[in-house]
Amino acid sequence: MATSKKLEIIYHNGQPDGIRSIRRHLSTMTTYVIPRPLLAEAKKITGINRPGIYYLINENDENKIAQIYIGQTRNGVVRLDDHNRSKDFWNKAIMFLADSKTFSLDMISGLEEYAIIKAHESNRYKVENSVKPKYEIDEYDLPSIEEVYEEIQFIMATQGYKLDNARASLNESSVFHTTRNGIKAFGVYDGDKFQVLEGSEVNLAKPANLEKYNKQRKELLEKGDIIQQADKYILKVTLEFNTPSGAGEFILGGSINGWAEWKDKDGKTLDEVYRKN
Secondary structure: OOOOOOEEEEEOOOOOOOOEEEEEOOOOEEEEEEEHHHHHHHOOOOOOOOOEEEEEEEEOOOOOEEEEEEEEEOOHHHHHHHHHHHOOOOOEEEEEEEOOOOOOHHHHHHHHHHHHHHHHHHOOOEEOOOOOOOOOOOOOOHHHHHHHHHHHHHHHHHOOOOOOOOOOOOOHHHOEEEOHHHOOEEEEEOOOOEEEOOOOEOOOOOOEOOHHHHHHHHHHHHHOOEEEEOOEEEEOOOEEEOOHHHHHHHHHOEOOOHHHHOEOOOOOEHHHHHOOO
16 A cells, blocks of 8 residues: 655745745655746845755656756755756756755765656656766665655646656556557557657658657657667657657547557556446
8 A cells, every 4th residue: 555645835935836835744854946037136035055856857848857956965956056057948947956955975875876867767868967977876865865766756747747767667568559650659648648759660651640749759759768670760768748649649649549550568558447346
């Protein structure tokens, strides 16, 4: 049975998409979600100058991560001043700061290193950390780092940002597929969002019905997140869509009923699995 988790959230300027601080029950770490335009306002919050790590995020038009940068700070939110001057891509910062001296300098460096490794492994978005930190995680620190990162991963997910590698945690029974017109694509559905998995093929010969998917295809192709192999176009990242139909239209082109298109290993449609049980 899954363990219940309790979170306390403060909306500092009374807006759901404004500055927020998040704390899990009994945790020694506080999370701060800071929209870039509100950086100066965030500096007024008590305790926001503690050490920890942070994520700089560029959200696309659908509030999904397009780019991410991970760093460490020894003086909390003040570290973001440098990035505010030198990095244009980000529009939100999420900081994970220690409430006590539980984060030693070695712990912070190890956590930064571990988070960057996991971001690259996820294949979900562009990671702006091209250079891996020159830090070797001590085997005695690793269990603590993994425990803290698990909490970071959970809290990020509550904000709509998934950090895991979707394919790594799957079993065959949870994967849906389509093979229309010789295109092979795979995805998973969590009851809310549909994720098209890395390695899926995309039918670029047929435009999607909605122009936003054609634009997304073009951008991914230009970035190298869709590559050509012989006569096939292969997705090199995992993409998340609001609906199974949107996922199907992006992959196949035209207008698609995703509830009928995506099927499991037994040939049952998404509609049969999720709506008719």
